[in-house]
Amino acid sequence: MNKLMGFLETNVMPTAHKIGSQRHLLSIRNGILATLPLTIIGSFFVILLNFPINGYDEFIADFRPVLDIPFRFTVGAMALYASFGVAYALAGHYKLDQLSAGLLSVLAFLITSIVPVQVTAPVEGVIGAGRWLSISSLSAQSLFGAIVTSLITVEIFRFFIKRDIRIKLPDSVPPMVANSFTALIPTFFVIIIFWVIRHILQFDINSTITLLISPLKDLLVGNSLLGGLVTIFLIVLFWSLGIHGPAIMGPIIRPMWDASILENMEVFAQTGDAYNLPTLFTEQFIQWFVWIGGAGSTLALVVLFMFSKSVFLKDLGRLSFLPGLFNINEPIIFGAPIVMNPILIIPFMLAPMVNCVIAYTFFQFGWIPMIMAKLPFTVPAPIAAIISTDWTIMAGVLVILNFFVSLAIYFPFFKMFEKQQLAQENAEV
Template identity: 60%
Template structure:
């Protein structure tokens, strides 16, 4: 086992770190994460619209349409925010003007995604005759198009800057004005490119990418148990190597996760039951049923540390308890450590995989609803599961069941590791006394 861990540390970890640090993947990851506050706020308004209290619907009926607006202008048009965020991050890595890059990316994305619709006969109280822009194309369904448009826009901007094909202003002109004129030629190129592709050639980049990546979505997210297990395993595997698993998989899986939870939220706000939503494997499924205390479900391990005879583990348990309740487990992963530690790495991977299977089956048979809201990851798991499944008590109970399963599986490995540490502590004490 130690030989395998050495191979992983020396050969696999450097390659994975290099991939995770790739400029464009990093920009995608950070750009999507940057809009997290908006998605969280939008999710709360979905919850406000669906509080399971008798008479609540009648109470909010006069303002129900207004309560839906924050969701529509956050999650409902998330691709606009993502395109700006990714371009900002990528431009920053190139030392380009971030604000200009963001604007160019948004323009490219909008032109490539939305075709204004001509209305010859208006609807009274809704729209007069003229042209209107459907915002449905700006939701999570166009997320991959937003990613591609942002990367292409920044790369075009960088090309013009590096080749010095820019309008230069005299010295003394304010930087904001100078940067605006320097972006004029890139702006023309970006707008013409996306306008030609979408409006002259009739090619919808977002739709083509969504169709192309649909099988991947079906594998890594959605309703495939095999894909869900693969995602969970990869995240945990990277953590064991000492690499932030979600950060590595983020550029690939996060757009899919954001799309799946957005689909669930859309379906739920449209009147679908929480038991009949499109996707089981959302990020929230992992967060509340599997990452209890953080990736690897380490909160049960922290509780075991608290009763340990090893002074080191007991102290570590005390330090890790409060962060663990709020799903922050770096103190355990790097403190115990779990990283490159075969004894603790085994249950660290096994526990979430077993709980994935159990949680999936219970969701499939209809005992547990699917996720319909996106809450901050720091919400304690029972509360997060309760709220995110439209106040399902069964989902809250499942969190405690999974916690108990984690406790049982972690225990023998904990005792094995505790025995090693007790021997080391005893040897250290003998040396000290000598």
């Protein structure tokens, strides 16, 4: 085990650090994370539109078009917001004007994602004659296109600024005005480049990118048990080495996670059927049914520590319980520590994978509907699981079941670690 940890520390950690600090990947992660308040609030409106109460649909029927608006302009336009966020973050890495970069990115995204619809004859009470833009083109289906156009736009912007190809104004001109003129030439070229690509050459960037990454997305974030286990294994592996697992995997998998939960939310908003949604292995599936108390299902270990004979472990367990209840487990990961600990790493990696298999079985048998809402990660797992599966009590039961399974897996390793800790404490005394 020590040889394995040494090998991972020598060969895996440097590569993981490089991936985690790569500016484009960091910008993707940070830009999409910036949209989190919108998706969470949008989720509440999905829930509001679909309470599982008899007669509720008839009760809100007259208000549904109005109640649906917040969802459409949060979750339903998520790619638009992500395009600004990713460009803003990347421009910050390059020390460029972030506001100009964000606006240019939104411009590029709109040019590449939306083809105006010409309505020649008005439909009374529905739509008038003229040119219309489809809001569906701004949703999760265009998220990957938004990310790519944002990265390209900032690189174009940087190309001109780095070579000092810009309109310069005297130093006496206010910075906001000067920045606007600085962006004039890059804006012209951004428009020309993306206009030619999408509307002259008829090349759809978003569709092409979606097609290229669909095999990876189907594996890691689709409905494959293997893909779910691979994702979980990689995250806990990085945590075991002292690296923030989601920070490394996030730039790669977070766009897929977000696109998947947004697709689920959109389908559920249209059908009201949570049993037939596109994706099972969303981030929320892992959050509520696998990470009970945080990555590695550590709430079970916290509870065991609370009743330990070791003074240190008992104190650490008590200090870690409240954060763990709200899915924050850095105190136990770095306090025990679990990091680089050959005894605790084994159940830390094993428990969530067993939980994943159990949860997958429940969903496959149709005992629990699929996840249709995105709640804050700090909501206690049983409550969040019930709400995000369309108020299904069995989801909360599954969380409790997986907690006790984790408890059983951690127990023998906890006893070994406790024995080791007691011997150390007695030696110190």
